[in-house]
Amino acid sequence: MLLSNEQLERYRSDGFLLIESLLDQQEVEALRSAFTRDCKSPGPHLITEEGSARVRAIYASHRRQSEFADLVRDHRLLAPVQQILTKDVYIYQFKINSKSAFGGEKWSWHQDYLAWRIADNLPAPRQVNVGVFLDDVTEFNGPVIYLPGSHHGGMLNDRRSADSKSVQHLDPDDIALTPQQLSDHVARRGMVSPKGPAGSVVFFSSEVVHGSAPNMSPHPRRLLIATYNDVANQPSWPEQPRPEYVVCRDAEPLRSLGRSFLKNGELVSIT
Numbered sequence: 001m002l003l004s005n006e007q008l009e010r011y012r013s014d015g016f017l018l019i020e021s022l023l024d025q026q027e028v029e030a031l032r033s034a035f036t037r038d039c040k041s042p043g044p045h046l047i048t049e050e051g052s053a054r055v056r057a058i059y060a061s062h063r064r065q066s067e068f069a070d071l072v073r074d075h076r077l078l079a080p081v082q083q084i085l086t087k088d089v090y091i092y093q094f095k096i097n098s099k100s101a102f103g104g105e106k107w108s109w110h111q112d113y114l115a116w117r118i119a120d121n122l123p124a125p126r127q128v129n130v131g132v133f134l135d136d137v138t139e140f141n142g143p144v145i146y147l148p149g150s151h152h153g154g155m156l157n158d159r160r161s162a163d164s165k166s167v168q169h170l171d172p173d174d175i176a177l178t179p180q181q182l183s184d185h186v187a188r189r190g191m192v193s194p195k196g197p198a199g200s201v202v203f204f205s206s207e208v209v210h211g212s213a214p215n216m217s218p219h220p221r222r223l224l225i226a227t228y229n230d231v232a233n234q235p236s237w238p239e240q241p242r243p244e245y246v247v248c249r250d251a252e253p254l255r256s257l258g259r260s261f262l263k264n265g266e267l268v269s270i271t
């Protein structure tokens, strides 16, 4: 699977690109079961909503469940990432943001690369995020909203706020845009929230501003986000590097499976 020149052009201009129904229903089911299974392994990689036992996010599932280990090598995800970024890429971060029905909380407006520059000394914004919809995404269940073109001007902020929302990871709340910054950007090119059936995929830049509203609908919105980084762009590790679940250490270039991750029900084991 390769992106057309027109799709590449859209990614470069907007900072994101939606491909509807890239994965089929059987594959989505397999990923959902792997997610449910993974949520049963306790640890700091599991982040709950404030004052609740509900899962807000879970990190590094690709290190524990083969479905995800294979998915990140699936040619439908990896080939476009290589086209956008470079041939040698690895997984920098893997997370599933689970916005549950009736109360999944918001994710504040932010740029990802700022988090990684502050927390991990990541030298350059040479990442592509791949967002995989594990549920149908509609206007009702808290879709991610992007500000098209906002990846062109570099980082809008330069520090983390003093009060941290979560110690396990850097919550977008801690690096959120000001209302003024947001209004200025929206006045330029507006806001877009890609929607589509489960199995749809959004490729998005680590510089594009994005955020999402709470989910007050009766439908969950589970979103898997795999962040690929250029192998030549490793963090220069700070004195106290963050745990491996939030910044992956395995920087071996990923090799494509050359097939869909569930072809013939086949899964390769975790490496």
Ligand code: HL5
Binding pocket: 093, 110, 111, 112, 115, 116, 169, 170, 171, 172, 246
């Ligand atoms: N939670 C991530 C981290 O690395 C950063 C956020 O969406 C990415 C801003 O801790």
Ligand code: SIN
Binding pocket: 097, 107, 142, 143, 144, 172, 210, 211, 212, 223, 225
């Ligand atoms: C994020 O940027 O990681 C959060 C986006 C979302 O899950 O809505």
Ligand code: MN
Binding pocket: 110, 111, 112, 172, 210
């Ligand atoms: Mn983000």
